[in-house]
Amino acid sequence: MPQLALVPDDVIAKAIASRALHEGGRLRRAFFESQAQELLETIRLFAGVLRAGKKVLLFGNGGSAADAQHIAAELVGRFVKDREALPAIALTVDTSALTAIGNDYGFEQVFARQVRALGQEGDLAVAISTSGTSPNVIAAIHAAREKGMRVMGLSGRKGGQMPALCDTCLVVPSNDTARIQELHITIGHILCEVLEASLEAPRGEPKVESRPKVSRSAKEVDLAELMELRRLWRAEGHTVVWTNGNFDVFHIGHLESLRAARKFGTVLVVGVNSDEAIRVAKAAKVHARPVFPVAERVEVLTALEVVDYVLVFDEPTPERILSLVQPDVHCKGADYAPPNGAPIPEAATVAAYGGRVEFLPLIPGRSSTSTLARLLDGS
Numbered sequence: 507m508p509q510l511a512l513v514p515d516d517v518i519a520k521a522i523a524s525r526a527l528h529e530g531g532r533l534r535r536a537f538f539e540s541q542a543q544e545l546l547e548t549i550r551l552f553a554g555v556l557r558a559g560k561k562v563l564l565f566g567n568g569g570s571a572a573d574a575q576h577i578a579a580e581l582v583g584r585f586v587k588d589r590e591a592l593p594a595i596a597l598t599v600d601t602s603a604l605t606a607i608g609n610d611y612g613f614e615q616v617f618a619r620q621v622r623a624l625g626q627e628g629d630l631a632v633a634i635s636t637s638g639t640s641p642n643v644i645a646a647i648h649a650a651r652e653k654g655m656r657v658m659g660l661s662g663r664k665g666g667q668m669p670a671l672c673d674t675c676l677v678v679p680s681n682d683t684a685r686i687q688e689l690h691i692t693i694g695h696i697l698c699e700v701l702e703a704s705l706e707a708p709r710g711e712p713k714v715e716s717r718p719k720v721s722r723s724a725k726e727v728d729l730a731e732l733m734e735l736r737r738l739w740r741a742e743g744h745t746v747v748w749t750n751g752n753f754d755v756f757h758i759g760h761l762e763s764l765r766a767a768r769k770f771g772t773v774l775v776v777g778v779n780s781d782e783a784i785r786v787a788k789a790a791k792v793h794a795r796p797v798f799p800v801a802e803r804v805e806v807l808t809a810l811e812v813v814d815y816v817l818v819f820d821e822p823t824p825e826r827i828l829s830l831v832q833p834d835v836h837c838k839g840a841d842y843a844p845p846n847g848a849p850i851p852e853a854a855t856v857a858a859y860g861g862r863v864e865f866l867p868l869i870p871g872r873s874s875t876s877t878l879a880r881l882l883d884g885s
């Protein structure tokens with residue numbers, strides 16, 4: 507190949523790679539933000555069927571056929587952990603059945619016929635189609651319904667016919683088949699991981715609870731959800747970092763302190779004081795606080811890549827939450843460091859469960875109080 511051609515090829519390659527990776531990241535965030543509730547419902551359905559001893563039949567075309575096989579393999583074999591083998595069959599692998607059914611009944615019947623042969627009441631059909639309109643996938647969903655099976659859909663674009671036909675249907679909001687597929691297999695991996703975690707759990711039900719979070723960010727959790735996540739993080743060997751504050755009138759000092767906190771571990775949980783807690787704590791201050799209500803402060807925090815989870819809390823100090831959640835590292839702003847190296851009030855709580863306290867550097871002149879003062883005196 508002539509040397510000159512390398513330059514434009516490289517430019518094009520970089521542009522394609524950059525678009526694919528950035529769009530993939532954006533889509534993942536958009537999906538998680540918009541469909542966290544549906545994802546939890548899907549997880550519950552998937553884990554519930556397998557924990558009830560029923561089986562899973564998976565099907566789709568092209569890349570989705572590969573996804574069906576991939577997910578089935580994780581279940582029959584294992585995803586990460588050693589556990590019992592789970593019953594899952596990809597309906598895309600038997601070339602004799604596929605060619606015979608296709609030849610004798612038409613391609614539209616390749617999955618439906620197998621569903622009628624193998625599916626039983628209470629089993630789960632996992633239908634995968636990026637368009638949501640492939641006739642053989644739709645026919646198999648109808649066949650699954652006739653057999654009394656549950657149906658879970660993985661789709662894209664606007665979902666096609668699938669949302670109306672499935673018990674739960676996750677729709678990746680994109681028109682790009684490749685990006686949709688990339689998210690589908692991520693969802694498959696999430697299902698397998700949660701399932702393995704729930705199989706280990708002593709309780710009889712899958713561990714992810716469903717609660718309405720319609721307008722909440724998927725990163726915002728309540729205390730029960732946070733403790734559930736903590737259990738998973740512990741099993742996975744994560745180092746959990748906690749920091750808390752008002753995060754009112756957000757500024758670069760806040761961002762830098764969150765970045766510094768995140769470096770102490772692999773998961774950053776940010777505690778945010780409720781409006782009422784701030785009102786009580788700041789009652790003696792000159793400026794009415796908080797300036798921004800908690801919903802807006804949470805929205806700013808959850809939009810930051812560096813923040814993994816946000817918990818709003820009412821209590822004047824985070825001690826009870828620290829003792830329950832037991833983060834490995836509790837971070838405080840350096841302005842809270844007592845003189846002469848004396849311990850901070852929460853130090854004993856953190857030490858009691860084996861955690862440690864770290865102080866976060868401050869940026870001189872960057873605080874909400876000084877910012878408000880400058881605004882008011884016009885300096």
Ligand SMILES: O=C(CO)[C@@H](O)[C@H](O)[C@H](O)[C@H](O)COP(=O)(O)O
Pocket residue numbers: 567568569570634635636637638639640643683684687
């Ligand atoms: O993998 C890809 C494209 O990335 C293709 O093989 C793609 O899966 C095929 O065109 C499928 O036939 C598309 O079907 P569907 O996702 O709309 O049901």
Ligand SMILES: [Zn+2]
Pocket residue numbers: 569684687
């Ligand atoms: Zn593909």
